[in-house]
Amino acid sequence: MKVNQAVKIRIYPTNLQREVLNKTFGCCRLLWNKMLAERNETYRQLKNNSEALREHKYKTEKEYKQDFEFMKEVDSKALQSTTRHLIEAFQNFFKGLKKTRKVGYPRFKSKRNRQSYTTYNVNGNIKIDFDRKRIKLPKIKTWIKYKDNRSFAETIRHVTVSKTKSGNYYVSILIEREFSITPLTKVRNTKIGAFDMSANEFLVGESEDFSNPRFYRSSELKLKKLHRQLSRKKKGSQNRWKARLRLSRAYEKIWNQKHDWAHKTTFRLANKYEAVILEDLNVQGMQQFNSGLSKSVTLDFSWYQFITLLKYKLEWRGKHYQEVDRYFPSSKLCSTCGYKNTDLTLAEREWTCPECTTRHQRDINASKNLKREGIRLLKEKGITVIT
Numbered sequence: 001m002k003v004n005q006a007v008k009i010r011i012y013p014t015n016l017q018r019e020v021l022n023k024t025f026g027c028c029r030l031l032w033n034k035m036l037a038e039r040n041e042t043y044r045q046l047k048n049n050s051e052a053l054r055e056h057k058y059k060t061e062k063e064y065k066q067d068f069e070f071m072k073e074v075d076s077k078a079l080q081s082t083t084r085h086l087i088e089a090f091q092n093f094f095k096g097l098k099k100t101r102k103v104g105y106p107r108f109k110s111k112r113n114r115q116s117y118t119t120y121n122v123n124g125n126i127k128i129d130f131d132r133k134r135i136k137l138p139k140i141k142t143w144i145k146y147k148d149n150r151s152f153a154e155t156i157r158h159v160t161v162s163k164t165k166s167g168n169y170y171v172s173i174l175i176e177r178e179f180s181i182t183p184l185t186k187v188r189n190t191k192i193g194a195f196d197m198s199a200n201e202f203l204v205g206e207s208e209d210f211s212n213p214r215f216y217r218s219s220e221l222k223l224k225k226l227h228r229q230l231s232r233k234k235k236g237s238q239n240r241w242k243a244r245l246r247l248s249r250a251y252e253k254i255w256n257q258k259h260d261w262a263h264k265t266t267f268r269l270a271n272k273y274e275a276v277i278l279e280d281l282n283v284q285g286m287q288q289f290n291s292g293l294s295k296s297v298t299l300d301f302s303w304y305q306f307i308t309l310l311k312y313k314l315e316w317r318g319k320h321y322q323e324v325d326r327y328f329p330s331s332k333l334c335s336t337c338g339y340k341n342t343d344l345t346l347a348e349r350e351w352t353c354p355e356c357t358t359r360h361q362r363d364i365n366a367s368k369n370l371k372r373e374g375i376r377l378l379k380e381k382g383i384t385v386i387t
């Protein structure tokens with residue numbers, strides 16, 4: 001299996017090297033801001049003429065280089081990446097609008113924030129000398145010292161050079177790694193987690209739940225407030241622009257929080273279990289998950305994203321992910337005797353089995369049934385379940 005991996009190291013550039021790096025940051029920032037301003041201005045002028053807007057040809061980075069001669073002195077790959085990143089940022093933003101997935105509007109880059117640029121390895125113009133702990137970057141004639149003990153044999157794909165607000169320099173090196181993973185052929189019954197999806201609890205299992213992150217509620221209120229503020233501002237005004245900016249920042253922050261939460265939760269699941277069984281991805285479930293939120297601020301924490309993270313984390317560990325068909329009547333079956341309660345409604349959170357008199361808590365009963373069905377499917381794949 002091939003996996004992209006980033007290795008981040010701290011570098012210690014000399015004053016002269018710093019000068020080149022800072023200049024590159026500056027040029028990339030300038031290019032980004034100029035291109036973004038051009039796009040904003042074009043939109044302002046052509047927003048009522050969608051065809052002209054679509055056909056509009058933006059200035060290329062070559063043209064910008066002619067306007068700003070000094071850009072020619074810095075790493076041209078860094079400028080190319082800047083252009084590409086801006087285009088991607090817009091694409092993500094528009095894609096987000098379509099899917100009601102909120103991605104922030106591209107922002108101007110400030111001198112005061114973290115600085116960075118990305119450059120590519122072409123014909124070995126990026127090199128690392130692991131013995132002497134130094135790295136060679138394009139357009140910098142001398143080697144830059146770094147401190148780190150890791151080494152790797154893989155080819156460098158690209159690097160991102162950055163400078164923190166506090167003035168430390170880092171290089172994040174992206175490499176492609178080949179991993180050999182042997183999937184487990186035996187899993188222990190006690191190490192199988194089966195979870196039912198629920199709007200309030202997110203994942204409900206027999207022995208543990210993974211609740212909806214708490215920030216959902218509070219951020220919904222905040223977003224509502226920001227949406228309200230935006231709608232009150234006069235169209236085209238500076239204040240409206242500012243309000244939109246605040247809103248996109250708020251969305252960005254929530255997105256980051258959600259992403260962080262999803263990573264932590266899937267990490268815990270993948271470490272704890274040898275196999276995870278979940279109900280198949282389905283639209284109804286997604287709606288359930290979103291049901292607590294008003295439509296205007298539907299936060300896309302898609303179930304799909306969560307599953308993607310979980311799958312690859314399990315796969316990395318040679319563990320198993322098992323989906324159970326969405327039509328499997330997990331809530332309606334009695335997990336003790338197998339009786340099917342066809343009359344069970346969505347509103348009934350608890351029920352008693354008429355056959356064996358077991359009292360069921362809806363979601364827990366469902367997760368027990370899911371587990372049984374999931375184990376059956378795992379066995380079908382040739383995986384042994386040890387009790």
Ligand SMILES: [Zn+2]
Pocket residue numbers: 334335336337338339353354355356357358
């Ligand atoms: Zn029963």
